[in-house]
Amino acid sequence: ALKLRPDFPEARENFYRVSNWLVERWHFLMLNDRGRNRKYQLAIQRAVREGCSTVLDIGTGTGILGMCAQKTGASEVFACELSKTMYELAREVVSANGMADSIKILHKKSLDMEVPKDIPTRVSLVVTETVDAGLLGESIVESLIHAWRHLLLPPPVRTSTCSTGRVIPASATVFTMAVECQDIRRHHRLCVSAVGGLDLTAAGEIRSPVNSSAAVGEVSEPYTTERLSRARGGFTALTPPCRLLDLNFNNLQELEGLCSRETSQLRVQVLEEGVLDALAVWFQLHLDQDNSISTGPHEDTCWEQAIYPVQSPHFRVQRNDEILVDVSCQDAYLRLCCVAVVRDGQTFRLDRVERSVSVACAQSAEVELCSALASLHTSPDTPLRPFTLESSEIALLNNVSYHSNFRLALDSLLTSLRSARGSQGSEVASGRSPEPFYVLDVSEGFSVLSLMAAQAGSDSTSSCSVRAYSSVEKEQHQVLLRLLARANGVDESVLEFWLTHVEDDSAVFQRPTSEKLWSAIVLDCIEPCGLTRQGMMEKATLARCLLEDGGRIFPERIAVHGLLVESDMLLQESAVQGVEPTLGFNIAPFINQFTVPVHVFLDLSTLECRHLSEPVQLFVLDLMNNSANYTSTNVRVQVSASGRVTAVPFWYQIYLDTDVSVSTFCEDSHWKQAAVVLQHPLSVRAGDWVRLSVRLHKSSMSISALK
């Protein structure tokens, strides 16, 4: 579609979503990491010089390591790649660099390769970088066990003179340290006791799906990933880096023994007092004796670290405390769990909620179970298990200003509707109970806004109550909302789940009842990643037709703000910068086909960049009257400092009504920001004027900058 109509916005937006999926963003970072490429080159050159003449590149990606081996003089080079897109890309790259007939590339997972079917003989060198932030997440151990058994020549033994097998990287050393980090806490634990007038303590413990102590097979991922050096508000190292594991990739027995090792316990000494929010894990990849790559938070590395959030509620550790960490390696993932803190000989269990309930069943049931329940601050009908919400849903729940502004806007709407009805005075005169207000919350995911509306309706003096409908779908979420309703004195009968009333999601926008209209409809316009939600404008148009007189949709307006920045980091993450970083191989034009000009999930408060202008309003989306919306507009921006404009980050001021607004770029915002990365950086001098042409089609936005 793009080839036919390159300016067709939907096709372009979908192409961006698809290419984000097809080609992971780290390919750009990796290929631009000249240090990493150089070190792999040195290790490969040394191995080939020492006699490794037949090479297999496992997980070749664009083919750079295989080409490096070929150029170094290896006699035979094979490569395998499981992703079809990357396999085809590698073929293009290898032939563009004149090596089509000297590197044999297979579209295969290495585990499915055999000798002599796929490669004629066993090879003397396997080179790979199939590692993720947690080292083992791309199954490098499984791949190398199979390679040693089926694809590699035997490892060197003292006496042998015949050619032997070797792996690059030779080994890895894994480190961990405990950190305090507000941004991690906000995404994995409930940090506030009330929002928008609602008391949340009845919810007990709320967890994110990141749970390394969960039983294998339970739906959870053992860790999440963060670039700690760019976490909002920074982080504090509570302990020194502690060596967790040494893994020798050239020792088959060690690789085979890794996953059968029983859980070990690590004792980590606290150096700095602070809140125990998470364990950070990173590693050094020893390519050979002299060349190592590190993914540590302190290095100027571009890689993320693996983050294991501490699941238990707030715990402040003090200097000289010892943190007990269970370390296990199940199903090819490294699993860490802070189980206790030892202070002056006393042990404080951290996972008491889980552990004590299960322990209670073992020991004197009544006593332990009662204390466990007590520690849950709950009534017996609350499920013992903590609620699980997505990390973005937890961050939303922690966003106090978002909820208090919504409460303000809801209260003022109900007040104006009441006075409008009061002036008519119809019902009260007739003695009939006044008609309730109908409020619909179509937020994506878990949202308490419907409950806030119900409470706003019930705790007011006048009896006009609110019937609040929530589009929350998941059973667990409905249980949580009902529990919060009870705990906040809201009669459950005024809170309903709308999706049980409509036959399918597309019919969400319809009247509450055949003869009623909505007093308010709450839309969810901005995704956590920083983009406007697809179809948001269309939904606003539908919603407007279902409002009673004086009814409103929230928000009514969204102002988009942006500024000019110079950010080398954003360039590095968006496209390969020429041939120089990639060892002189011509790779950039091929992988850059998958460049996506809009970057999401950015944290503008910690992004390495220089501001080259003040923030400016780019355009306004009027949801109450979207015929007035721009399809394209030009904004002139004055340059405040000389430099190269490489990107235009943007965020939103969301107007719930004329007076109340919420910013998506503020201290407790659960949203991240997005940025348009310019095709061609623009050199500017202070005082220059830059013209930004902003095009909006439905909900996708593009920005180009001209002088």
Ligand SMILES: CCc1ccncc1CNCCCCSC[C@H]1O[C@@H](n2ccc3c(N)ncnc32)[C@H](O)[C@@H]1O
């Ligand atoms: C300092 C390194 C670092 C540190 C922290 N974060 C990121 C990095 C950078 N490395 C990321 C690579 C990660 C993806 S692996 C690269 C390519 O290999 C492919 N694959 C993976 C396994 C596999 C297999 N057994 N057989 C064939 N192909 C295989 C994937 O399809 C992918 O295209």
